Amino acid sequence: MVTADSKSTIEQSALSALKGRIPLIGLTGGIGSGKTAVSDLLTQLGAGIVDTDLIAHQITAPHGSAIALIEKQFGADFITTDGALNRDKMRSLVFATPEARKSLEAITHPLIRQETTKQALQLSEEGAPYLVFVVPLLIESGSWQNLIDLLVVVDCPQETQIQRVMQRSNLSREEVEQILAAQASRQERLKHADMVIENQGSPKQLEVEVQNLHQKILRFQKDRLSSS
């Protein structure tokens, strides 16, 4: 029998088949650090982007692949009238009940892995020179370290993160601080980084940083091919 877990192992091995063929880059950073801004710029430069946060949203959007399973596990109360996950209700539940968070993740994580693998293989077949996996909680999850060749951390001062997220997501300072408290610290993230994108300047400065990153990744692949 193919269970959700054994299936995800099969998919992970499909993903690791890409290892050594093209650079596999992990991109992480705290909320509001600029991961989406960086991945948008990398897309323009031709990178293959797999955004796990976007996938997590898609599977819980109206009639997404996680909806029927969530309804079965948690009840119809957790589904909105248009067939999406009721995010506010679920946020309150998982915040108060660690067991509920585990049950939710047991549904969503295999589906996210499945879609991540599908998109990565497709982008590679389409000729992407390298793949970038955008994973907000990459450091915290621990399960990416073996797959990726290079870890890129987007970094800026915490106060900048707070200001950006308050503006972008219309949240209060307390709400943003609560999210930050549940994430790895800036120091912890930087400790694991192979490369750091400083994003405390202007959007124009970020563009230059991202162009440099793109060149470094291409050089990484060139060096790897010439030494093999």
Ligand code: ADP
């Ligand atoms: P993340 O994906 O890491 O949560 P985003 O890329 O969404 O962060 O950036 C958070 C907010 O800050 C967005 O509204 C984005 O447009 C803005 N932003 C990102 N980088 C800069 C920058 N260098 N200058 C000004 N605004 C920025």
